[in-house]
Amino acid sequence: MGNVFVVSLAFADLVVAFYPYPLVLYAIFNDGWSLGDTQCKVSGFLMGFSVIGSIFNITGIAINRYCYICHSFSYNKLYSYRNTLLLVALIWLLTVIAILPNFFVGSLQYDPRIYSCTFAQTVSTSYTITVVVIHFFVPISVVTFCYLRIWIMVIQVRRKVKSEVRPRIKPSDLRNFITMFVVFVLFAICWAPLNFIGLAVAINPEAVAPHIPEWLFVVSYFMAYFNSCLNAIVYGLLNQNFRREYKQIVMSIWMPHLFFQETSRGGTEGMKSKPSPGLNNNEQVKGETL
Structure with a gap:
């Protein structure tokens, strides 16, 4: 069920690709x-919807992985099919709630420096600080805690700390x-400069804002924009299943006839040489523990 969160994260990345980015x-x-x-407000809303949805989904994924690896005995109960869908729905509900105050504060404005309708950091000091803390620092802290606990568990497994009942983690x-x-680290790297600039400006707008170079602000913003493109690249580089699917998508687009011929031939050969379930399960068990 953890894949549901990955699909939800992919949806967050696609939102900006289909509407705000073309307008930019x-x-x-x-x-x-x-x-x-009107288009400016809609574009700014969807931009924030994607950004906050991404960090909330990354937080949900980290908590899910933490429960799966560190609390495996209660994982199936916590993340049943129904509960997982409810959690994903909760993530997007919180995302919408987090975005709505922008319309009351009037912080969705066009910024000519980045050719975008986006969150204006200088409109409200208190609101900007709240946004940075709740939408960046709190999720980053939660995700960091979860992944640190997972790394500790992985190190314990590798070093065989528990000799009597050694936990097993599938490769x-x-x-x-x-x-x-890696997705989390890249998100933190891409969004940290913009959030630190926003926090500095919010604390002392008159003293800090005029001294921030325009190039630094523009670079930090486009670093944040670029993050939406990185997740698919990370999946392709680190996950064999994604690489295989990417290859099939490219083949279906550029060589549709060869792709469908290969797919049909592969399906026929797979049926002819289908291994016995017992052998397949035995081999899987042998390779699934560290």
Whole structure:
């Protein structure tokens, strides 16, 4: 059921790809925003919806992996099919609740430096600090705690600390954990500069804001934008299943006839040489423990 959170994270990344990012490109090519205030507000809302949805989903994934590896006996009860769907729904409900105050504060504005309608850090000092703390520092702290506990568990397993009842972690689970850990690290790296700038500006707007170089602000913003593109790359580099699916997608687009021929031939050969269930299960058991 942990894959549901990955799908939810992918949805958060796709939101900006289908609406706000094309509008940003349009503004860049036209050297300004010419799509009206309504489009600006919708674009800014969806941008924040994607960003906050991403960090909340990354937090949900970290908690899920922590429960799966460190509290495996109660995992199935905690993350039943129904509970998992409810947790994902809760994540998106909290995301919407977190975004709505922007409309009352009036912080969704067009910024000509980055050609985007986005959160204006100087509108409200208290609100900016709240956003940075609740939407960045708190989730980062929770995720850091979860992954530190998982790393401790992995090290204990590797060093055989528990000699009598040694926990067993599947290699596939370890690979999935590493993949999501890299996703978290890249998110923190990409979003940290912008959040630290926002926090500094919010604490003392008159003294700090004029002294922040425009290039630093622009670079920090586009680093944050770029993060939405990184997750798919991380999955492809670290996960064999994703690489295989990426290859099939590319083949189906560029060589559809060869792709469908290979798929049909592979399915026929698989049926002819299907291994016995007993052998397959035995081999799987042998390779699933560290």
